[in-house]
Amino acid sequence: MYFQYGTKETDYLRQKDKRLCEVIDRIGPVERVVDTDLFSAVIHHIIGQQISTKAQATIWQRMQDALGSVTAETILAAGVPKLQGLGMTFRKAEYITDFAEKIHTGAFDLDAVERMSDEEAIRELSALKGIGVWTAEMILLFCMQRPNVFSYDDLAIQRGLRMVYHHRKIDRTLFEKYRRRFSPYCSVASLYLWAVAGGAIPEMRDYAPKKK
CATH class of the missing domain: 1.10.1670.40 (Endonuclease Iii, domain 2)
Known part of the structure; x- marks a missing residue:
């Protein structure tokens, strides 16, 4: 899409x-391809920081192969060492498990972010570990398809x-x-x-x- x-x-x-x-x-x-699933978009963007698009796609594919389906529960069951073994840094594996934990416990509400204004959504997303303002803006554009x-x-x-x-x-x-x-x-x-x-x-x- x-x-x-x-x-x-x-x-x-x-x-x-x-x-x-x-x-x-x-x-x-x-x-320009978009990923309309906010959960996978956040993980995608964490994986992709400071590496090539090709490397990002390779790690994402490995993640899908290893976990079956990429959900908060499968990420938490895998744990940091297994995620790191897929080719990402220890820090990125930590960021992804921290995000999964917040989704699993309900501390972070993806549906609420979808309904927020651009400024609110950027503030909420950039409060996550591993997500800065630029990354949050890219998620708004290439996931949520915000027009401005x-x-x-x-x-x-x-x-x-x-x-x-x-x-x-x-x-x-x-x-x-x-x-x-x-x-x-x-x-x-x-x-x-x-x-x-x-x-x-x-x-x-x-x-x-x-x-x-």
Whole structure:
């Protein structure tokens, strides 16, 4: 399943910003896979921190093979040593079992998070061990499909902004200017900025000063 958006969002962004309009027209629809299950999305994101997407997928597959189905109960039954044996760090195994324990005891309510505002959901998710603000924002976008996520801490978003708008640096004030411009469809703008940062338009370059 891909992040759901259509002409309503792209027409709005095209009308609001000439350069983003050109980017949308050049790239066309962007397909980004989403995981709509919040429990597995949290675990996925903990596993995936500071490793490649391929390594993340390998560990996740091992986890499914080892546990049968990945639930709070099967994670707690496995314990930290077995999870670590699947290829993740000891700390990540601890974070995942801590999350599973909170789900099992009812200390963390996934259904309640689904109903929260973006700010509340980010605050609740980032209170979990192993989940920072950036990771919480990615869960909102790629799991909950929230339409207005724009992450200042995402280096590729900043790179995309530099490339499209020819900035040397993106500070918080400048970033917030773009957030206001793209709102309420920042998530779709993010998809296009990621695509640009990844080389979707070959002639676009990063205007950040070269490091000496």
